[in-house]
Amino acid sequence: MRVTVIGCAGSFPGPDSPASCYLLEAEGFRLVLDLGNGALGPLQRHAELFGVDAICVSHLHADHCVDLGAYWVARQYSADGPRPPIPVHGPRGTAERVAGFGGEGMEAVQARFAFRDLAPGPAEIGPFRVTVDRMNHPVETFGFRVEHHGWALAYSADTGESGALVRLAEHADLLLCEASFLDGQDTRPDLHLTARQAAEHAARAGVGELVLTHLVPWNDRERTLAEADGIYSGPLSLAVPGMVLGTAASPPVSR
Ligand SMILES: [Zn+2]
Numbered sequence: 001m002r003v004t005v006i007g008c009a010g011s012f013p014g015p016d017s018p019a020s021c022y023l024l025e026a027e028g029f030r031l032v033l034d035l036g037n038g039a040l041g042p043l044q045r046h047a048e049l050f051g052v053d054a055i056c057v058s059h060l061h062a063d064h065c066v067d068l069g070a071y072w073v074a075r076q077y078s079a080d081g082p083r084p085p086i087p088v089h090g091p092r093g094t095a096e097r098v099a100g101f102g103g104e105g106m107e108a109v110q111a112r113f114a115f116r117d118l119a120p121g122p123a124e125i126g127p128f129r130v131t132v133d134r135m136n137h138p139v140e141t142f143g144f145r146v147e148h149h150g151w152a153l154a155y156s157a158d159t160g161e162s163g164a165l166v167r168l169a170e171h172a173d174l175l176l177c178e179a180s181f182l183d184g185q186d187t188r189p190d191l192h193l194t195a196r197q198a199a200e201h202a203a204r205a206g207v208g209e210l211v212l213t214h215l216v217p218w219n220d221r222e223r224t225l226a227e228a229d230g231i232y233s234g235p236l237s238l239a240v241p242g243m244v245l246g247t248a249a250s251p252p253v254s255r
Pocket of ligand 1 (some may be wrong): 059062137158
């Protein structure tokens with residue numbers, strides 16, 4: 001599985017990154033995980049505009065799904081005519097949310113996207129085995145475990161501290177974990193993780209590598225990394241747009 005970070009800015013786009021978006025590829029199948037603000041642009045550097053086979057959205061906060069509206073426009077008004085629907089897996093209400101972005105109604109968005117409700121448990125999406133569970137966030141939010149040929153990626157989406165995340169990520173090869181906050185920032189427990197908490201989740205799950213993501217543009221990147229360091233002892237890094245992970249990437253540097 002090849003995992004490309006398209007966008008890793010938390011909560012809103014930053015000067016150097018769109019909001020959340022990851023491209024997962026295996027056996028020629030392209031699965032997009034979240035499609036936040038600004039992600040559709042740079043996604044086209046890594047996948048042909050209509051080469052996406054399926055999309056999963058973790059939750060309906062704009063920084064994880066708003067570019068579904070832009071992608072609907074592209075598929076609806078393609079120079080070669082409207083494109084056939086592709087599966088969009090998301091929480092209940094995803095179709096209504098996307099219809100709100102485009103302003104052309106439910107029927108129009110359902111002609112371009114085949115919406116499927118996520119529910120806890122495993123499912124097959126293309127060549128991937130995708131297992132989801134509910135995270136600890138103010139709206140219905142799903143974390144992901146995506147497996148292909150024995151290699152496993154876990155993705156936290158947005159969450160406060162969560163035993164479900166530890167279970168989803170158990171012994172995963174890679175955990176893409178949100179680290180929205182720094183120690184001492186005023187947080188509420190059901191919203192986001194600090195970098196330290198992300199590292200604690202990675203250590204408890206025994207993952208092979210931790211990449212911190214959903215990095216809020218106003219936070220100091222080096223401080224984010226420093227606060228996770230020492231809590232989780234495996235390979236640790238911060239997400240950057242264009243970063244390639246997974247079995248197609250060069251191995252992480254052990255510390
Ligand atoms: Zn959120």
